[in-house]
Structures are given as structure tokens and as C-alpha cells.
Amino acid sequence: MPRTESTVTPAEQIDCGEAHLGQLSQLLARLYRLWLGLALALLTLGLVLDLFEDSKLEQATVPLTDLPTALMDGQPVALETAALLFAALGPVVGLLVMFSACARHGDRRTTALVGVVLLVVAALPIARLVGGR
Amino acid sequence: MEIGILVFAAFAGALGAMVGLGGGVFMVPIFSAFLGVPIKTAIAASGLAVIVGSMGSATVYLQHRMVNLRLALVLLIATTLGAIGGALLVATAPATILRAAFALALYAMIVLMSLRRASAQPVTTGPDRLGLRSSFYDPAVGGTVQYVPQLVGIGALSSTVAGFMSGLLGIGGGVVQVPLMNVLMRVPVKAAAATSTYMIGVTVVGSALLYYANDLLVPRVAVPAVLGVFLGAQVGSHLGRHVHGSWLRRILMLILFYLATTLLLQALGIPVPGAR
Numbered sequence: 001m002p003r004t005e006s007t008v009t010p011a012e013q014i015d016c017g018e019a020h021l022g023q024l025s026q027l028l029a030r031l032y033r034l035w036l037g038l039a040l041a042l043l044t045l046g047l048v049l050d051l052f053e054d055s056k057l058e059q060a061t062v063p064l065t066d067l068p069t070a071l072m073d074g075q076p077v078a079l080e081t082a083a084l085l086f087a088a089l090g091p092v093v094g095l096l097v098m099f100s101a102c103a104r105h106g107d108r109r110t111t112a113l114v115g116v117v118l119l120v121v122a123a124l125p126i127a128r129l130v131g132g133r
Numbered sequence: 134m135e136i137g138i139l140v141f142a143a144f145a146g147a148l149g150a151m152v153g154l155g156g157g158v159f160m161v162p163i164f165s166a167f168l169g170v171p172i173k174t175a176i177a178a179s180g181l182a183v184i185v186g187s188m189g190s191a192t193v194y195l196q197h198r199m200v201n202l203r204l205a206l207v208l209l210i211a212t213t214l215g216a217i218g219g220a221l222l223v224a225t226a227p228a229t230i231l232r233a234a235f236a237l238a239l240y241a242m243i244v245l246m247s248l249r250r251a252s253a254q255p256v257t258t259g260p261d262r263l264g265l266r267s268s269f270y271d272p273a274v275g276g277t278v279q280y281v282p283q284l285v286g287i288g289a290l291s292s293t294v295a296g297f298m299s300g301l302l303g304i305g306g307g308v309v310q311v312p313l314m315n316v317l318m319r320v321p322v323k324a325a326a327a328t329s330t331y332m333i334g335v336t337v338v339g340s341a342l343l344y345y346a347n348d349l350l351v352p353r354v355a356v357p358a359v360l361g362v363f364l365g366a367q368v369g370s371h372l373g374r375h376v377h378g379s380w381l382r383r384i385l386m387l388i389l390f391y392l393a394t395t396l397l398l399q400a401l402g403i404p405v406p407g408a409r
Binding site: 021022024025026028029032033035036039040043044046047050056057058059060061063064077080081084085087088089090091092094095098109110113114116117120121122123124125127128129130 | 192203
């Protein structure tokens with residue numbers, strides 16, 4: 001995304017209008033498309049290799065600690081696991097990109113909102129672990 | 134089984150993308166009741182598929198500027214805070230009473246949504262202290278629709294309560310967010326569905342990583358579910374842009390009715406196939 005600080009007036013720096021949010025939407029759309037494309041390409045590769053190997057999909061993913069080794073060995077299930085994890089992290093990467101873009105643009109309100117969203121989204125799985133669901 | 138998962142996931146992805154739901158409300162019961170997938174595996178696979186479906190359809194909605202990003206952020210905070218509270222209290226909550234209360238709230242939403250005046254006409258003027266005003270081009274009406282979300286404070290508070298209930302009962306947030314935005318906040322149903330679609334992906338990430346950490350993600354189920362939902366979401370999001378808003382509301386009301394009835398039956402102790 002091009003740097004836009006020089007074109008923004010001080011009033012706009014406090015809060016962006018629809019134009020900037022529109023640019024942000026386009027940026028997120030491109031990011032999601034690229035991210036999903038990579039994840040699905042990896043998933044499809046794993047799927048094809050898995051089906052060639054034994055004509056069926058696996059019953060368990062590879063644990064995170066073994067994932068680098070399994071990937072180096074070219075195990076199809078490792079590719080599938082990596083693809084699923086990669087896909088799962090997409091929305092968080094989207095939030096991080098939004099945080100960075102809004103901060104660079106000087107949109108304090110949206111930057112703060114994204115920051116709080118990142119915090120509460122990180123807290124939710126911890127609460128689920130504590131609560132037992 | 135994999136082909137069945139792929140087909141049902143595609144259907145769930147298409148329907149979910151059109152009305153702004155994750156699709157878990159369809160996938161989990163069908164996978165577990167009709168395809169023989171253990172319920173926890175079905176929930177885990179559906180969770181991951183929901184993220185992919187959300188990203189896939191959000192790509193289309195973001196491209197056409199139908200997602201109200203700032204409203205999504207406000208509601209994400211409110212809903213997730215509620216869900217955190219619900220998740221922490223899950224062990225002590227009276228599930229039967231909550232299910233019945235939630236079912237009644239959903240029935241109330243259906244009634245409100247069926248009153249066309251209450252939900253169909255967006256408000257285009259008035260105060261907008263949080264800068265949530267937005268607009269999008271609606272191909273079905275051939276023009277730009279502008280709106281200013283109303284009653285944002287009450288909407289956020291209701292989202293917190295809805296998040297709390299969904300955290301307790303394990304129900305996805307989309308089923309509550311779309312009617313809330315549409316009925317209470319007067320957001321056009323298409324923008325509400327698009328905004329909810331974007332939000333769902335963010336809210337499910339934490340759970341999906343937990344499913345992986347707890348070895349609940351089974352590639353045999355998750356891989357076809359992810360591929361199916363992605364394909365379905367692509368079709369659904371394009372259809373959702375072109376279908377008239379009133380049809381989307383009707384579809385959503387049917388889904389709400391199904392979910393409300395399921396919750397009510399569970400509250401009355403009547404088993405529902407595939408229900409959590």
C-alpha cells in the first residue's frame with residue numbers, strides 16, 4: 001500500500017473517512033485472496049500427494065513440534081496441516097495489516113479499535129481453556 | 134464420506150456466505166447426524182471451514198466495499214468480550230434456562246424481521262459520533278445504498294449479551310449479529326451479512342487453534358470441509374450481492390427458526406440429531 005501521510009490533513013489524521021476505509025477494504029480483499037490462494041494451493045498439493053500415496057486422507061494432523069521435520073520429509077499430511085494452520089491465521093494477519101495501515105495513516109480511532117480486537121480475540125481461547133469449552 | 138462432506142460443506146458455505154453466517158449451524162448437525170463424524174471432530178472441522186468460508190466470501194464483499202469495517206471492529210470487541218464471559222462461566226451456567234431464553238430471543242428476532250418497516254429501510258442522516266456511516270453499491274436495486282447505523286450503544290450492549298450466550302451455548306455469532314445489525318441498528322441486510330461474514334473469521338481463529346492443539350482436527354474431515362466451504366462461499370457471496378435483500382431476510386428467518394426450535398427442543402429435554 002502506498003504511503004499516504006503527506007496527503008492527509010491534520011483533521012483527517014484523527015479519523016479517516018469512507019475513502020480510506022474503502023482503500024483498506026481493497027487492501028484486505030487482496031491480502032485475503034493471496035492468503036487463501038497460498039493456503040488452498042498447499043492444501044491441494046497435500047491432498048493430491050496423500051491420495052497418490054495411499055488413496056485416503058489421514059486421521060490426524062502433525063503436532064506443531066514435529067511439523068518442520070515432517071515438512072522437510074515431504075509428508076503429505078504435514079502439507080495439509082501447514083495449509084490448515086496457514087488458513088486459520090489469515091484473519092489475524094488481516095487485523096495486523098489493518099493495524100499497521102491505520103497507524104501509518106494516522107487513524108487513531110480505528111488503530112485503537114483494531115488493537116483492542118486483537119487483544120480480546122487472543123483472550124477468548126484462553127477463557128475457553130479456563131472455562132473448559 | 135469425503136465427497137459427502139465436500140458437497141454439504143459447499144452448500145453450507147454458499148448459504149452462510151449469502152446471509153452472513155459461518156455455516157457451522159448447518160455443517161455440525163449434518164456431519165455428525167448423517168455422515169457419522171464424531172461431534173467434536175465435526176465442530177473442529179466446521180470451525181476451520183468457517184474461517185476459510187469467511188475469508189473467501191469476505192474477499193468478494195470487501196472488494197465491493199460492502200463490509201462496514203469500523204462497525205465490525207466495534208461489534209467484534211463487544212461480542213468477544215461477552216463470549217469471554219460466557220466461556221469462563223460455561224461450567225456453572227444453567228444451560229436449560231439459557232437455551233430456552235435464547236430460543237425465545239431468536240423467535241422475537243424473527244417476528245421483528247418479519248415486520249418489514251422495522252428492518253428494511255436504512256437511516257441515511259443523523260448523528261454519527263463513531264464515524265460508522267457507510268455506503269455500498271447494490272446491484273439488485275441498481276444504486277448506491279447509504280446508511281448510518283442507529284442505536285450503536287444498545288447494539289454493542291446487545292452484542293455483548295449475544296456473545297455471552299453464544300460463549301455459553303457454543304453457538305456461532307453470525308446467527309445473532311445479522312438480525313441485530315438489521316433489526317436494531319437499521320443496517321441494510323446485505324451490509325449486515327457482509328460485515329458479519331468478515332467478523333466470523335476473526336472470532337473463530339482462537340477456537341480453531343485450540344482444536345488443532347487438542348488433536349481434534351482430522352484431515353479426512355477438515356480438508357474436504359475446507360475445500361467445499363471455500364467453493365460454496367465463492368458462489369454464495371456472488372449470489373448474495375445480486376439477490377434482493379428481502380429474500381436474504383426470508384432465508385435468514387428460516388435459519389433462525391430452525392436454530393430457535395432446536396434450542397427450545399433441547400431445553401425441553403427432547404434430543405435433536407446432531408445438535409451440540
